[in-house]
Amino acid sequence: MALCAYGHSQNLSNFILKSRSIGNDHARRRTDSMMVKMVSSSSSTGAKAYEEGQLQMPKWAGQTPLSRLVQSIIAFKPLYSFLKLGARQVLIRTAEKKDIPWRELTREVLESDVYKELEIVQNSSVIYPDYYLNSFHAYDEGNLSWLAAAEAEPATMAMVRRAIPDASSLDEANRAMRGNWLQTIEQHHLQHSGNHVIKDILDVGCSVGISTRFLADKFPTAKVTGLDLSPYFLAVAQFKEKKVAPRQNPIKWIHANGEETGLPSKSFDLISFAAVLHECPERAIVGLLKEAFRVLRPGGTIALTDQAPRSKILQELSPVLFTLLKSTEPFLDEYYLTDLEGRLKEIGFVNIRNVLTDPRHMTVTATVPR
Numbered sequence: 001m002a003l004c005a006y007g008h009s010q011n012l013s014n015f016i017l018k019s020r021s022i023g024n025d026h027a028r029r030r031t032d033s034m035m036v037k038m039v040s041s042s043s044s045t046g047a048k049a050y051e052e053g054q055l056q057m058p059k060w061a062g063q064t065p066l067s068r069l070v071q072s073i074i075a076f077k078p079l080y081s082f083l084k085l086g087a088r089q090v091l092i093r094t095a096e097k098k099d100i101p102w103r104e105l106t107r108e109v110l111e112s113d114v115y116k117e118l119e120i121v122q123n124s125s126v127i128y129p130d131y132y133l134n135s136f137h138a139y140d141e142g143n144l145s146w147l148a149a150a151e152a153e154p155a156t157m158a159m160v161r162r163a164i165p166d167a168s169s170l171d172e173a174n175r176a177m178r179g180n181w182l183q184t185i186e187q188h189h190l191q192h193s194g195n196h197v198i199k200d201i202l203d204v205g206c207s208v209g210i211s212t213r214f215l216a217d218k219f220p221t222a223k224v225t226g227l228d229l230s231p232y233f234l235a236v237a238q239f240k241e242k243k244v245a246p247r248q249n250p251i252k253w254i255h256a257n258g259e260e261t262g263l264p265s266k267s268f269d270l271i272s273f274a275a276v277l278h279e280c281p282e283r284a285i286v287g288l289l290k291e292a293f294r295v296l297r298p299g300g301t302i303a304l305t306d307q308a309p310r311s312k313i314l315q316e317l318s319p320v321l322f323t324l325l326k327s328t329e330p331f332l333d334e335y336y337l338t339d340l341e342g343r344l345k346e347i348g349f350v351n352i353r354n355v356l357t358d359p360r361h362m363t364v365t366a367t368v369p370r
C-alpha cells in the first residue's frame, strides 16, 4: 500500500477542510477549532480519511467517571507496580512481533561507548521542573536514565507502527506519519509566513533525535537544533548522529528546559514539539508555548504534533490498553483537558490550524504575527 510520500509529496488536495472558528471556551473548543483531516492515499482504495470519533475526547481521559476509575486503580501502589510491569512487557512483546528488535537495539546502545557523550552534552546548571522527576513510561527514573534512553528508539518505532497499523513496514509507517506531519508544517509555513525562508529550526523535546533528523532531512539548508531535558537522551542522539553521513549543517544538541531555553529572542523560523506535550502538565505546556513565542521570529511557525483527542481509534481503545497507557503517562489527563488552540491564541499566535495527520495524531500549527 502506498502511503503519502515522506517529505516530498505536495499532495495537498488530500486535505478535507472543515472551517470553524477558534474559541477559548474549553467545552466548545473541539467543535470550534479549525479541524482539518489529512488523508492518506491507498493504491487499492483511493483516498481514505483518518477517522474522527463522535466524542470531544476519549471517555477514559479527562474528568469522566471512567477516567477517574482508571486513575484510582492506578493510584493503588501495588497494582500500579504490577500495571507498569505489564505495560512494559506488552510494549516489548508487541514491538518484537512487528519486527522491531527492541532488546537487540537496546543492548547495542547499552554496550556501546555512548556514555562518553554525556559529559559533552550535559549542562550541569539545568534545574529539572518537578513534573519531570516523575516516573514516566514505566521507568522509575522517568526520562533520566540510560535504560530509558537506550529504549527510546525502539519505543518510537513501536509508536509509529501503532499509528499506521496498515503499513507493511516501519519505513512505510514513517513515510505516512512523519511525511504527513512535515508536509503539514511546510504547507502552513508557505501559506502564512510571508515568504519567510526556514533558516533555523528548533526541535523541543527532541529525545534521541528521531524527529530532529526528520526535520533536518526535510529542510537540509536549515540549521537544526535539538533541545531536551534529558542529557541521557541527548547523549544517545549525538552518538547516533555521529554514526550517519556528515550533514551540510550538523545538528546541534542543547540540554535545557524548553520553558527557559536561554536562546536569543526571535532566533528561529520553525519550532517543533513532536510527542512532547502529552508528557507535560498544563502549566508546563503553557510555559513551553510562551517560550516558543519569544524565540520564534515574526512569521515563524510553531508545530505541535501529539495524540488527537478526536481520534476514533483512541476513543475506541480497549479498557486494558487505555489503563496500561494511563499507567505510564502521568499527565495524560491534563494534556487531554488542555485547550491547546485556545492557549496558543491567548499567547498571541495566529493562523491556528489543527490537522489529523494520522489515525491517532494531530498536528497543530500556528504563526507568530508579522
Ligand SMILES: C[S@@+](CC[C@H](N)C(=O)[O-])C[C@H]1O[C@@H](n2cnc3c(N)ncnc32)[C@H](O)[C@@H]1O
Binding pocket: 132, 143, 156, 204, 205, 206, 207, 208, 209, 210, 211, 212, 227, 228, 229, 230, 233, 256, 257, 258, 259, 273, 274, 275, 276, 279, 280, 284, 288
Ligand atoms: C516522547 S519524547 C519526544 C519524541 C521525539 N520528539 C520524536 O518525535 O521522536 C518527549 C520528550 O520531551 C522531553 N521533554 C519533556 N519536557 C520537556 C521540557 N520542559 N523541556 C525539554 N524537553 C522536555 C522529554 O525529555 C522527552 O525526551
